[in-house]
Amino acid sequence: MRHWKAGTVTLLIAAVVNGSAAIIASTPALAQDTVKLELWSRQDPSGPLRPGNVVKGAERLNKELAGEGSGKRAEVVVHESPAPGFDDDALQLLKVFGIGQGPDVFIVAHEWICAFQQEGFALKLDDYIAKDPQHFGTIFPSLWQSAKCPDGIYGVPQDAEARMFFYNKKLLRVAGYDNAFIDAMPARTLSGELTMDELIDIAKQVRGKTKAQYGILHRPNKGPDYIMVFQSYGNSFADRGTGKLLLEHDKLAAAFGWFDRGVKEGVIPANNTAMEFDALRKAFYTGNAAFWMYGIWDLGTYAFPTYGLPKDEAAFFADWGWIAAPAAKRGGQAGSLTHPIIYAVAAHAADPELAVRVLGHASAADLNTDHAVATTHLGIKPEQLNDPRYAAAWPLARATELLKITKFLPNNPQFGDLNGILYTALQGVETGRLSGPQAADFVIDEASASLKGVIVK
Numbered sequence: 001m002r003h004w005k006a007g008t009v010t011l012l013i014a015a016v017v018n019g020s021a022a023i024i025a026s027t028p029a030l031a032q033d034t035v036k037l038e039l040w041s042r043q044d045p046s047g048p049l050r051p052g053n054v055v056k057g058a059e060r061l062n063k064e065l066a067g068e069g070s071g072k073r074a075e076v077v078v079h080e081s082p083a084p085g086f087d088d089d090a091l092q093l094l095k096v097f098g099i100g101q102g103p104d105v106f107i108v109a110h111e112w113i114c115a116f117q118q119e120g121f122a123l124k125l126d127d128y129i130a131k132d133p134q135h136f137g138t139i140f141p142s143l144w145q146s147a148k149c150p151d152g153i154y155g156v157p158q159d160a161e162a163r164m165f166f167y168n169k170k171l172l173r174v175a176g177y178d179n180a181f182i183d184a185m186p187a188r189t190l191s192g193e194l195t196m197d198e199l200i201d202i203a204k205q206v207r208g209k210t211k212a213q214y215g216i217l218h219r220p221n222k223g224p225d226y227i228m229v230f231q232s233y234g235n236s237f238a239d240r241g242t243g244k245l246l247l248e249h250d251k252l253a254a255a256f257g258w259f260d261r262g263v264k265e266g267v268i269p270a271n272n273t274a275m276e277f278d279a280l281r282k283a284f285y286t287g288n289a290a291f292w293m294y295g296i297w298d299l300g301t302y303a304f305p306t307y308g309l310p311k312d313e314a315a316f317f318a319d320w321g322w323i324a325a326p327a328a329k330r331g332g333q334a335g336s337l338t339h340p341i342i343y344a345v346a347a348h349a350a351d352p353e354l355a356v357r358v359l360g361h362a363s364a365a366d367l368n369t370d371h372a373v374a375t376t377h378l379g380i381k382p383e384q385l386n387d388p389r390y391a392a393a394w395p396l397a398r399a400t401e402l403l404k405i406t407k408f409l410p411n412n413p414q415f416g417d418l419n420g421i422l423y424t425a426l427q428g429v430e431t432g433r434l435s436g437p438q439a440a441d442f443v444i445d446e447a448s449a450s451l452k453g454v455i456v457k
Contacts, residue, residue: 033071033072033073034072034073034074034075035072035073035074035075035350035351035354036075036077036350037058037074037075037076037077037103037104037105037349037350037351037354037355037358038076038077038078038079038103038104038105039051039054039076039077039078039079039103039104039105039106039107040079040081040093040096040102040103040105040106040107041078041079041080041081041106041107042080042081042083042086042089042107043080043081043082043083046375047159047341047371047375047377049367049370049371049374049375050107050158050159050341050371051078051080051107053362053363053367053368053370053371054076054078054105054343054358054359054362055076055078056361056362056367057358057359057360057361057362057363057364057367058074058075058076058358058361060361060364061074061354061357061358061360061361062074064361072354074351074354074357074358076105076358079103081093086108086109086112086341087109087112087416089108089109090108090109090112090115090116090413093106093108093116094115094116094119094121097116097119097121097346098119102121102346102348103346104345104346104348104349104350104351104355105343105344105345105346105349105355105358105359106343106344106346107158107341107342107343107344108155108341108342108344109339109341109342110146110147110155110157110339110340110341110342110408110409110411111408111409111410111411111412111413111415111416112411112413113147113149113154113155113342113344113411114149114150114154114243114411114412114413115412115413116154116344117149117151117154118149120347121346121347121348122154122155122344122345122346122347123154123344123345123346123347123349123352124151124152124153124154125147125152125153125154125155125156125345125356126152126153128352128353128356129153129156129356132356132357132360134360135357135360135361135363135364136156136360136363138381138382138383139156139157139363139380139381140157140160140380140381140382140403140404142403142404142405142406143157143160143338143340143380143403143406144157145408146338146340146342146408146411147340147342147344148411149243149411150240150241150242150243154344155342155343155344156342156343156344156359156363157340157342157380158340158341158342158343158363158368158371158380159340159341159368159371159372159375159377159378159379159380160338160339160340160377160378160379160380160403160406161295161296161297161337161338161339161340161377161378162295162296162336162338162378162399162400162402162403162406163224163225163228163293163294163295163296163325163336163337163338164293164294164295164296164322164323164324164325164336164399164402165199165216165291165292165293165322165323165324165325165326166284166291166292166293166294166298166320166321166322167185167290167291167292167320167321167322167323168212168284168287168289168290168291168319168320169182169318169319169320169321170287170319171206171210171212171287171290172202172206172290174206174209174210175202175205175206175208175209175210175290176205176209177202177205182321183321185321185323186321186322186323186324189323189324189326189327189334190324190334190405192327192330192331192332192333192334193330194323194326195326195327195328195329195330195332196229196232196233196258196325196326196327196328197258197261198326199216199291199326200215200216200258200261200262200265200267202290203215203216203262203265203267203290203291204265204266204267206290207266207267207290212287212288212289212290213283213288213289214267214268214269214283214284214288214289214290215262215265215266215267215268215289215290215291216262216267216268216289216290216291216292216293217268217269217272217280217283217284217289217291217292217293218268218272218280218292218293218294219277219280219293219294220272220273220274220275220276220277220280221273221277221423222419222420222423223419224337224339224409224419225293225294225295225337226293226426227337227409227419227422228293228325228335228336228337228407229255229258229259229293229325230251230252230255230422231325231335231337231407232255232325232326232327232328232332232334232335233251233254233255233258233328234248234251234254234328235248235251235252235255236410237409237410237412237415237418238410238411238412239455242455243410243411243412244412244453244454244455245410245412245414245415245418245447245451245453245454245455246410246454246455246457247443247444247447247454247455247456247457248456248457249437249440249441249444249456249457250440252439252440252443252444253436253437253439253440254328254436255436256425256426256429256434256435256436256437256439256440257435257436257437258328259426259429259430259436260429260430260435260436263429263430263432267290268430269430270430270431270432271430271431272430273423273426273427273430273431280292281298281302281306281307282307285302285303285306285307285309286307296322296376296378296395296396296399297376297377299376299395300376300395301376313394313398322399324336324402324405325337333405334405335405335406335407336402336403336405336406336407337406337407337408337409338378338402338403338406338407338408339408339409340408343359343362343363345359363380363381365379365381365383365384365387366387368380368381368384369384369387369389369390372384372390372393372396373389373390373392373393373396376393376395376396377396378396378399378400378403379396379400382400384400385397385400414451414452417450417451418443418447418451421442421443421446421447421450422443424442424446425439425440425442425443426439428442444456
């Protein structure tokens with residue numbers, strides 16, 4: 001058994017029992033009126049402060065309650081699920097709630113929150129959040145969208161990510177682009193001047209005038225990064241009024257058409273989806289590709305330690321950079337994609353107001369920065385930019401500006417299955433078996449046959 005200490009709070013991490021571990025947070029002298037709040041968290045070594053900050057939040061709240069003269073105190077008990085991923089974790093928790101059990105507070109990938117809302121398991125938080133602007137008022141407005149269901153907010157954003165198109169400035173210079181053009185690319189993208197088709201044109205020129213083998217690379221397996229392209233072409237995948245999955249043929253065809261053009265112009269490899277992840281990374285970071293569609297965490301995880309890209313901010317941006325996902329047409333809106341993990345309160349929570357206050361303290365800028373800099377996630381509040389630790393982690397600080405324009409996966413638990421269908425269609429397009437319109441037909445036919453309640457336009 002390990003013991004952690006967080007101020008006056010001691011965490012006791014028990015052995016795994018019946019498939020889950022329990023972390024008990026206790027204080028040396030609990031008040032007489034102690035409310036025990038059970039927290040469900042996936043056992044995730046890459047994000048230990050997701051539950052840890054809730055425990056610290058309870059500690060801070062207890063000090064606040066003492067100062068108010070209240071006899072009430074919060075005790076947090078953290079149950080850790082051994083689920084291998086957030087989808088499995090959410091399904092386990094839905095089953096637990098379904099038999100009349102479950103925690104007071106839980107941590108979940110944002111796209112699952114409306115599944116809990118639809119079953120009546122999640123507490124609507126709009127009024128609680130409005131009453132506590134001190135803790136919730138400065139969270140980036142865009143992030144709240146990740147915790148929304150059709151009738152309101154059901155979660156508190158805990159962290160964020162940024163996905164973008166990285167690019168190699170050295171290759172662009174060799175291809176004939178001057179520094180003024182290259183350095184203006186991020187601003188031109190944000191203003192809607194640089195488009196998705198121009199991205200292909202730039203990549204084509206790099207392929208034609210340098211020794212680079214590839215123009216644009218993306219992940220070789222199912223995942224959210226390429227969803228940015230679909231969003232650039234107007235695909236939201238969710239009906240705003242009902243939250244049901246939404247498929248729009250013309251918009252799907254346009255997005256698949258971009259990938260189709262990329263392959264035909266020789267900038268996206270036809271076998272991209274058959275390549276190894278490490279091979280794709282190596283190709284970009286060793287100067288064999290112009291663009292790499294991925295996420296900010298890849299710098300600290302691979303670019304710096306494995307491939308030797310400069311850790312110094314000025315040195316990095318001298319030869320490398322990134323842009324948001326461009327708009328489909330000039331004047332349109334550029335975008336990014338993030339995948340927040342969120343805190344939620346159960347509808348049956350022992351003390352809902354107390355639970356939300358704990359989450360307010362858990363969302364403090366300094367605690368969130370503890371998590372952000374340790375795990376290469378973006379913070380949730382602009383004041384974190386003033387923290388020297390966050391500023392020193394310059395990839396995070398620089399990428400935070402993308403939260404102003406970020407988009408999300410739909411808050412629908414079936415999207416994972418839909419994404420599998422999208423990926424299969426993408427493979428068909430890039431290998432030349434499907435045209436853009438045919439890929440759209442395939443997605444609509446497969447989703448309509450296998451998923452529930454899909455709206456087709």
